[in-house]
Amino acid sequence: MSHKILIVDDDPHIRQVLAFALGKAGMQTAEAGDGESALDAIAAQRPDLVVLDINMPRMSGLDVCRKLRAADDLPILFLSSRDDEIDRVLGLELGGDDYVVKPFSPREVVARVSAILKRGGRALEEAGALRPVTHGKLRLDPQSWEAQWDGAPVSLTVTEFQLLLLLASLPARVFTRDAIIDRLHGPGFAITDRTIDSHIRNLRHKFASAGGPDLIETRAGIGYRIGPCRGGSA
Incomplete structure (x- = not known):
């Protein structure tokens, strides 16, 4: 059974690129354009991992992570802008598993997702x-x-x-x-x-x-x- 990955980013182009790359690697994908939609999608059908953008309007990726970590150990790979090192560190301290810096190579995202899913x-x-x-x-x-x-x-x-x-x-x-x-x-x-x-x-x-x-x-x-x-x- 292939792993299901939820891609959360307010940029539809990034979601499309990642969905294509992860799908090509044999994974199923779902998408959410904001934090609220992401939490709804996770509640409806829990994925195996979330690729989560830190900087989103209304509810940031950090806020989504806080809510998830209150009751769930769902793996999280953060997407972060190059100049947001403080947010990246905070994301890890909130319980993120890893992060990728934008602009990124889709191949790198797939590699990091696969590394987390290998479960050690x-x-x-x-x-x-x-x-x-x-x-x-x-x-x-x-x-x-x-x-x-x-x-x-x-x-x-x-x-x-x-x-x-x-x-x-x-x-x-x-x-x-x-x-x-x-x-x-x-x-x-x-x-x-x-x-x-x-x-x-x-x-x-x-x-x-x-x-x-x-x-x-x-x-x-x-x-x-x-x-x-x-x-x-x-």
Whole structure:
């Protein structure tokens, strides 16, 4: 069954170009020209991923993301103007999985959509097929895509789950940002360090709220590794 992608942009030409490119890649597409229509379309028939423009009139893509993240971990790929770096970072911190900067190549959008939909193929390989990974009070189940802290569920986006699964699967290893990008998306994938840092901040915030402030350690000048995950004080 092909994946269904909802394209949300107030520019009909961009929607048409992306619909053609994604369709050529074997995906089904639906379109929405504004945030309100996007939320209605998602409620009517949930897609597998949303390509979401940040800058739209009335309801911005960031507002749409906020509403979705209140109750859903639906994957989101943001479309952003070149000069809107603050919005891009905010979009990731709100729970976006990735972003593409306008003007973009349709091929790049397809590649990033495909990378998200693979649901962490490389991360799953590191996890040893589909066996659950337990580390301290953290438990990750790749089959059900569920994360738990001390038995309580923690809602994660696709990319957050992928990243955490990678770190937890190799607890002795310190991963550079480039190594994380290579494992999740493949070598040469154009993602900035700030993107990885935003996902790390999101994970720390979510698990700190659940009683796990020691989820991820930073090794200065190197990168990240999974923390002891014992809870209590970091």
